[in-house]
Amino acid sequence: MRLIAGHHFGWWDSAGNAHRGGTGKAVRPALVLAAAEALQASPDTAVTVAAAIxxxxxxxxxxxxxxxxxVRRHGQPALWTVYGTVDALLAGNALLALGLETLATHGEVPSAAVARLARCVTELCEGQSMDIAFEQRPGITLDECLLMSARKTGVLLGCACAVTALTAGADAAVVDALDDYGVEIGVAFQFANDLLGIWGDESATGKPTGSDLARLKKTLPIVRALGSEPELAELYANGxxxxxxxARYAASLVIRSGARDWAESEIRRRIDVAITHVDRAVGGSEKLTALAELAVRYYRDNLA
Structure with a gap:
């Protein structure tokens, strides 16, 4: 199982040869460390929280x-393509168990923080279930899509901040404000990912430009466009x-509907809302503000 997990993190390949693999943006650990600094929390505990998240x-x-x-993750073959679906799912389960154990066995982490992370996992699973169900279900509303995005992406960023606040002994108002901050950032990143799923640079995103439309995925800008572009709705209805x-024509329909402009403006709006939550929680934080702004840069830097 360690070999399989090591492949996912890019530490070594399926033959056990060590190498430097691709990595993600590490936004969640960065949020933990920035929140801990803003709250003057223990750096040692913050590192534990970051690892667990x-x-x-x-x-x-x-x-x-x-x-x-x-089939690709961080520039290398996805785990299931190398080891099979069963072993990949088992490795994922092991990572989840290790994350909860990491948090639960640290002496300075209160039980409320462990419970918060466990509850977040339930919300993540609900979001993923919604995402899968949407692929086969017609008539998805924008509100449903936003809820799915908040649960699938936003809640873990919110949890990263909330758990950090709980370990720092912050009061409920601060915990909630930092949780809200993280959720807003998560949804901003989801908007960015969804836009890149249509107009992203393949060398940066790891998937062909327009792939979300080609696969008939129902992402935020696409769901928005489906409500006002009958031609796009017809393409999707064919299945x-x-x-x-x-796919190129469908992308032009998304633009014509105004959904691309709307989604781009939502990235900015969500970031601005997130920053107000930081101000409410800790009176402002340069690092937490900078992390919020990453969603805009991430989007712009990865466009085709």
Whole structure:
């Protein structure tokens, strides 16, 4: 199991050869450390929280690749393509268990923080279940899609901040404000990911430009466009994956609907709301503000 998990993190390949693999953005650990600094929390405890959160995050990535049948992760073959679905899911489960154990066995972490992370996992699973169900269900509303995005992406960023605040002994108002901050950032990043799923640079995102449309995925900008573009709705209703020409045309329909402009503005709006939560929690934080702003840079830097 260690060999399989090591492959996911890019530490070594399936033959056991050590190498430097790709890594993610590490936003969640960065949030923990920045929140801990703003709250003057223990650096040692913050590192433990960051490790636990990142382990749980990687559990979701391993399972997500299986559910979506994505074949690449961080520039290398996804775990399930190398070791099979069963071993990949088991490795994901082990990462989840290790994340919860890491947090629970640290002497300075209160039980409320462990319970908060466990509750977050339930919310993550609910979000993933919604995402999978949406692929087969017609008539998805924008509110449903936003709720799914908050649960699938936002809640773990919120949890990273909330657990840090709980370990720092912060009061409920501060915990809630930092939780809200993280959720807003998560949804901003989800908007960015969804836009890149249509217009992203393949060399940066690891998947072909327009792939979300080609696969008939129902992401935030697409759901927004489906409500006002009958031609796009018809393409989706046919249930047949789109070829390159059809995907390009579908992308033009998303633009025509105003959904691209709306989604781009939502990234900015969500970041601004997140920053107000930081001000409410700790009176402002340069590092937490900078981390919020990363969603804009991430989007712009990875466009085709």
């Amino acid at each position: 990142e382990l749980v995050h990687n559990f979701t990535l391993v399972h997500d690749d299986v559910h979506d049948q994505d 047949v994956e789109l070829d390159d020409e059809q």
